[in-house]
Amino acid sequence: MKKVMVGMSGGIDSSVTAYMLQNEGYEVEGIYLKLHNRTDGYHEKNLGYIKDVANFLGIKYHILDLADEFKEEVYDYFVNSYLEGTTPNPCVKCNRQIKFGAMLDFAKEHGASYLATGHYAKTDGEFFYEADDKTKDQSYFLSQVTKEALPYMMFPLSTYKKEDIIKFGEKLDSAYKRITEKNESQEICFVETVYTDVVKRHANIDMPGNVLDEEGNVVGKHKGYMHYTIGKRRGFTVDGAHEPHFVTKLNPTDNTIIVGKKEALEINSVEIENLNMFIDEKEFDCTVKLRYRSKSTPCHVKLENNKGQIELKEPVFGVASGQLAVFYKDEKVLGSGWIKNTK
Numbered sequence: 001m002k003k004v005m006v007g008m009s010g011g012i013d014s015s016v017t018a019y020m021l022q023n024e025g026y027e028v029e030g031i032y033l034k035l036h037n038r039t040d041g042y043h044e045k046n047l048g049y050i051k052d053v054a055n056f057l058g059i060k061y062h063i064l065d066l067a068d069e070f071k072e073e074v075y076d077y078f079v080n081s082y083l084e085g086t087t088p089n090p091c092v093k094c095n096r097q098i099k100f101g102a103m104l105d106f107a108k109e110h111g112a113s114y115l116a117t118g119h120y121a122k123t124d125g126e127f128f129y130e131a132d133d134k135t136k137d138q139s140y141f142l143s144q145v146t147k148e149a150l151p152y153m154m155f156p157l158s159t160y161k162k163e164d165i166i167k168f169g170e171k172l173d174s175a176y177k178r179i180t181e182k183n184e185s186q187e188i189c190f191v192e193t194v195y196t197d198v199v200k201r202h203a204n205i206d207m208p209g210n211v212l213d214e215e216g217n218v219v220g221k222h223k224g225y226m227h228y229t230i231g232k233r234r235g236f237t238v239d240g241a242h243e244p245h246f247v248t249k250l251n252p253t254d255n256t257i258i259v260g261k262k263e264a265l266e267i268n269s270v271e272i273e274n275l276n277m278f279i280d281e282k283e284f285d286c287t288v289k290l291r292y293r294s295k296s297t298p299c300h301v302k303l304e305n306n307k308g309q310i311e312l313k314e315p316v317f318g319v320a321s322g323q324l325a326v327f328y329k330d331e332k333v334l335g336s337g338w339i340k341n342t343k
């Protein structure tokens with residue numbers, strides 16, 4: 001019987017994942033990663049749910065403390081990105097370095113043939129594909145995972161809708177029902193409310209400064225550049241403005257922000273770096289997502305020396321440095337790169 005390790009968070013998706021794989025005949029073991037202490041008793045609470053599910057399934061589970069790696073690779077990167085005036089994507093880093101880096105190594109060392117998670121995405125061992133439930137699809141966040149990890153990955157939820165997983169869990173057992181009754185899913189697992197609450201523990205984010213127009217004229221005041229991301233339209237003043245103004249650029253060096261009208265957010269080309277490609281072609285047409293939940297835009301791509309240039313065939317509004325450009329051919333992920341500059 002083949003052994004599958006399941007990354008268990010104490011949430012409904014991974015709990016149902018473990019059940020499904022056991023039902024399919026795999027020998028299942030769980031792994032809980034200690035990544036951060038968002039609130040007091042955070043791990044104890046999650047482990048309480050995991051223990052009940054593991055008892056119900058009759059499986060064993062491991063606890064792996066990756067707090068140091070997580071701090072270095074994900075948390076510090078997250079905070080530093082805001083200090084640098086870019087918009088980070090911590091889940092992308094976590095998937096590459098932690099879940100399908102360190103956790104996968106652990107699973108292999110413990111004799112597992114596969115590592116499964118409750119992510120909504122598909123893989124055939126060579127590529128990632130979008131999940132059937134497009135509203136939950138997480139292929140964007142997985143696109144920096146190394147090619148070498150793909151043959152070990154399993155996503156049993158890829159053909160289901162999240163609401164069906166919840167309904168299934170409610171009926172399965174009280175251990176599962178209890179999980180469906182907690183309502184504490186965060187967009188970013190270590191951010192309780194808004195990102196500024198995390199950043200302000202490490203830096204003084206309240207530093208009033210000048211708002212500039214595109215010509216560099218002072219046109220208003222802001223609360224401190226770290227309060228803003230590209231495309232934001234509130235929380236700063238623009239003297240005498242009748243139309244909405246949007247943040248188009250952050251300047252950490254002099255604590256200024258540049259604003260403009262909607263047209264100023266229009267982007268036609270994007271420079272990327274630190275590529276992770278699943279295909280060998282260096283020049284191709286495809287579609288690209290420049291942030292999670294944006295629609296795919298047709299584009300032409302040229303890659304060279306771990307960098308790339310994307311020419312968009314239709315303009316996109318409000319693209320932030322630090323986010324990921326993910327290339328798709330229909331539902332297939334071709335690869336991705338980090339956004340460095342936009343024009």
Ligand SMILES: Nc1ncnc2c1ncn2[C@@H]1O[C@H](COP(=O)(O)OP(=O)(O)OP(=O)(O)O)[C@@H](O)[C@H]1O
Pocket residue numbers: 006007008009010011012013014015031032033034035099116117118119185189
């Ligand atoms: N602390 C953790 N330890 C082990 N695996 C984890 C942990 N956090 C997340 N995972 C795995 O990564 C998957 C996707 O994580 P994400 O944070 O997007 O979860 P989610 O959709 O809320 O899922 P769940 O309902 O299982 O918490 C989870 O389904 C789980 O398999």
